[in-house]
Amino acid sequence: MKKHIAAGWRYVRYGRIVLGWIVMSTFLLGFLGVVDASALARWHLLPALLAGNVLAVIVLVLLTLCFGRVYCSVLCPLGLWQDFVSCLAERRKGGRRRYAYRQESWKLRYGVLAVLVLGLLGGAAAVPLLLDPYTIFGRIATHLFAPAIHSGANQLIRWQMAYDGPDLGLAHTDVVTFGTIAVLVAAAYLVVISVVAWRHGRLYCQAFCPVGTLLGTVSRHAVLHLHFGADCISCGLCAKSCPSSCIDVPHHRIDASRCIDCFTCVATCPKGALSFGRPPVASAATPNRHAGKIASNPANAAPDLTRRQMIAGSALAALAAAGALTKGSRGTAFAASPAKVVRPPGALSYAAFSERCTGCHLCVASCPQGILRPANLEYGLGGIFQPRLDFTDGYCDPACTRCSDICPAGAITPVAPEKKKTLKIGTALYRPDTCVILTEGRTCGHCAEVCPIHAIEMADDGNGHLLPKVHHRRCIGCGSCEYHCPAQPKAIRVVGKEEQTPART
Known part of the structure; x- marks a missing residue:
C-alpha cells in the first residue's frame, strides 16, 4: 500500500x-x-x-x-x-x-x-x-x-x-x-x-x-x-x-x-x-x-521564530502589500527631467508609469517595431531599466497598441486603436542648424513625406528655402520624422510629454 x-x-x-x-x-x-x-x-x-x-x-x-x-x-x-x-x-x-x-x-x-x-x-x-x-x-x-x-x-x-x-x-x-x-x-x-x-x-x-x-x-x-x-x-x-x-x-x-x-x-x-x-x-x-x-509541533511550523518575530514579520509583509497597492507618488522622488523622455504610448503620466513599472521588459521584447529600449539614467535613478522609446531603428506605428495590451503591471494602460492614432506621446522639434537643406544645400522633405498624420509641411523661409514646419498641436510624437531624417545629428527630434493627451486637429 x-x-x-x-x-x-x-x-x-x-x-x-x-x-x-x-x-x-x-x-x-x-x-x-x-x-x-x-x-x-x-x-x-x-x-x-x-x-x-x-x-x-x-x-x-x-x-x-x-x-x-x-x-x-x-x-x-x-x-x-x-x-x-x-x-x-x-x-x-x-x-x-x-x-x-x-x-x-x-x-x-x-x-x-x-x-x-x-x-x-x-x-x-x-x-x-x-x-x-x-x-x-x-x-x-x-x-x-x-x-x-x-x-x-x-x-x-x-x-x-x-x-x-x-x-x-x-x-x-x-x-x-x-x-x-x-x-x-x-x-x-x-x-x-x-x-x-x-x-x-x-x-x-x-x-x-x-x-x-x-x-x-x-x-x-x-x-x-x-x-x-x-x-x-x-x-x-x-x-x-x-x-x-x-x-x-x-x-x-x-x-x-x-x-x-x-x-x-x-x-x-x-x-x-x-x-x-x-x-x-x-x-x-x-x-x-x-x-x-x-x-x-503538530503543524510542523518553523521552530526558530518567537511570537514577536512572527508578528513583526507579518506586519512588515502586510505593509509591503499595502505599499504596493496604494502606491502614491513615490515614482517621482528620483526623477531627472523625465518629461524629455518619450514614454510608451499608454504611459499617460510619468508618476503613474514610474510607480507601477517593474521593468520586466515584456513590452521591450514584444514591440513589433523594435523601438522600445531599457532606460539607463534617462528617467533618473528611480527609473533605471524602465522602457523608453528610441527612434534610431524605427518609429511608433500609430495603429500599434502592442505594449499597452500586454503590460502586466498597469504601467502602460490599454489604449484603443482609434485613440492611439491621436494620442500625443511627444512633440517633434526642428533644428535648422543641422538640416541638410541648409548645411549641404540639398533638396529634402523626408520628414513631411513620411509623417502619418500630416503634422509637418514644407514652408518657404523667405530666403528661397523650403524648410520643415511642425504643427505642434497636431503632432503626436510617433518619431517617423526623426527616424527618416537623413541628417546627423538629426535635424528633427521628438521629446516626450509629462502628460500624454489627445492631439488637437
Missing part, C-alpha cells in the same frame, strides 16, 4: 514539473515574441499588486493560505529556472542528494523585505525593479536568452541555405541588442542566481526573494502542508532531497514558510512517512517513539 502511495506522490511531483515547464516555456516564448504571455504575467504577485489587480492578489493569497507556496514551484519562472539548474547539478553529481537543513535567515529575509517596503513608500522605484523575481527573469530572457536563440535560429537558416538542407520552417529574425548596461546586469543576475542554485538549490528564494518572503509569511498558516507521520525512521533522505533546506529531521519539523511544495521529499521517502494535508493531532498515549516530537 505504501509503495502505491509513494508512486502516487511521484506522479504528483512529475505533474508539478511538467506544469512548471509549460509555464516557463510560455514565458520564454513570450519574451521571444512568439506567443502572448501577458495573461499569465498578470498573475504574478508584484505586478498584480502594482496594477491594483485585487482579484489576482486575493486568488494568490487564498491559494497560498490553502496549499502553501505552490506559486513559487509552479508560477515563478525564476524559481523554475533554479530548479532546472539544480537538476543539472544533481545529474552532474550522479544523482546524489546534497542538501541539508538550514535554519531560517529571519533577519536577512525580512531585511530584504524591509528594503522593498522602503522603496515602495519612499520613492525609490528602482528597488522593486531590482528585486522582483518575475522581472529579473524577464530581463534575463530579453537580453540574454532571446538574442542567443534568435542568433542560433538565423545561423541554422544560413546553414540550410548554404548546404541546400531541408526546410526548417524558421524565419530570419533581426537580433536586437538593448544596451551594454542592461546586458551586463542581466548576465550578473543569471550567473549569481545560477551558481547559488547549483550549490544550494532554492537558497535565493528562501533568503533574498521578497516575494518568497511575502508568500512565506502567509504559508506559515497554510491549512494543508507537508508533515511527518509515525513511520519515519529518521533516514534523512527527505532533507537531502529538499532544495529549500527546510526539513529538520531530528526534530521532525518542516518550515512551512520556506517549503515550496515541490513534493520531492514525499516521493523520496522510502517508508511513505511524509504526507501532504492537515496534520493529525498526536495523542499523548501514542506509543510511537516520535509522538512527543510531533505533538510538540
Whole structure:
C-alpha cells in the first residue's frame, strides 16, 4: 500500500514539473515574441499588486493560505529556472542528494523585505525593479536568452541555405541588442542566481526573494502542508532531497514558510512517512517513539521564530502589500527631467508609469517595431531599466497598441486603436542648424513625406528655402520624422510629454 502511495506522490511531483515547464516555456516564448504571455504575467504577485489587480492578489493569497507556496514551484519562472539548474547539478553529481537543513535567515529575509517596503513608500522605484523575481527573469530572457536563440535560429537558416538542407520552417529574425548596461546586469543576475542554485538549490528564494518572503509569511498558516507521520525512521533522505533546506529531521519539523511544495521529499521517502494535508493531532498515549516530537509541533511550523518575530514579520509583509497597492507618488522622488523622455504610448503620466513599472521588459521584447529600449539614467535613478522609446531603428506605428495590451503591471494602460492614432506621446522639434537643406544645400522633405498624420509641411523661409514646419498641436510624437531624417545629428527630434493627451486637429 505504501509503495502505491509513494508512486502516487511521484506522479504528483512529475505533474508539478511538467506544469512548471509549460509555464516557463510560455514565458520564454513570450519574451521571444512568439506567443502572448501577458495573461499569465498578470498573475504574478508584484505586478498584480502594482496594477491594483485585487482579484489576482486575493486568488494568490487564498491559494497560498490553502496549499502553501505552490506559486513559487509552479508560477515563478525564476524559481523554475533554479530548479532546472539544480537538476543539472544533481545529474552532474550522479544523482546524489546534497542538501541539508538550514535554519531560517529571519533577519536577512525580512531585511530584504524591509528594503522593498522602503522603496515602495519612499520613492525609490528602482528597488522593486531590482528585486522582483518575475522581472529579473524577464530581463534575463530579453537580453540574454532571446538574442542567443534568435542568433542560433538565423545561423541554422544560413546553414540550410548554404548546404541546400531541408526546410526548417524558421524565419530570419533581426537580433536586437538593448544596451551594454542592461546586458551586463542581466548576465550578473543569471550567473549569481545560477551558481547559488547549483550549490544550494532554492537558497535565493528562501533568503533574498521578497516575494518568497511575502508568500512565506502567509504559508506559515497554510491549512494543508507537508508533515511527518509515525513511520519515519529518521533516514534523512527527505532533507537531502529538499532544495529549500527546510526539513529538520531530528526534530521532525518542516518550515512551512520556506517549503515550496515541490513534493520531492514525499516521493523520496522510502517508508511513505511524509504526507501532504492537515496534520493529525498526536495523542499523548501514542506509543510511537516520535509522538512527543510531533505533538510538540503538530503543524510542523518553523521552530526558530518567537511570537514577536512572527508578528513583526507579518506586519512588515502586510505593509509591503499595502505599499504596493496604494502606491502614491513615490515614482517621482528620483526623477531627472523625465518629461524629455518619450514614454510608451499608454504611459499617460510619468508618476503613474514610474510607480507601477517593474521593468520586466515584456513590452521591450514584444514591440513589433523594435523601438522600445531599457532606460539607463534617462528617467533618473528611480527609473533605471524602465522602457523608453528610441527612434534610431524605427518609429511608433500609430495603429500599434502592442505594449499597452500586454503590460502586466498597469504601467502602460490599454489604449484603443482609434485613440492611439491621436494620442500625443511627444512633440517633434526642428533644428535648422543641422538640416541638410541648409548645411549641404540639398533638396529634402523626408520628414513631411513620411509623417502619418500630416503634422509637418514644407514652408518657404523667405530666403528661397523650403524648410520643415511642425504643427505642434497636431503632432503626436510617433518619431517617423526623426527616424527618416537623413541628417546627423538629426535635424528633427521628438521629446516626450509629462502628460500624454489627445492631439488637437
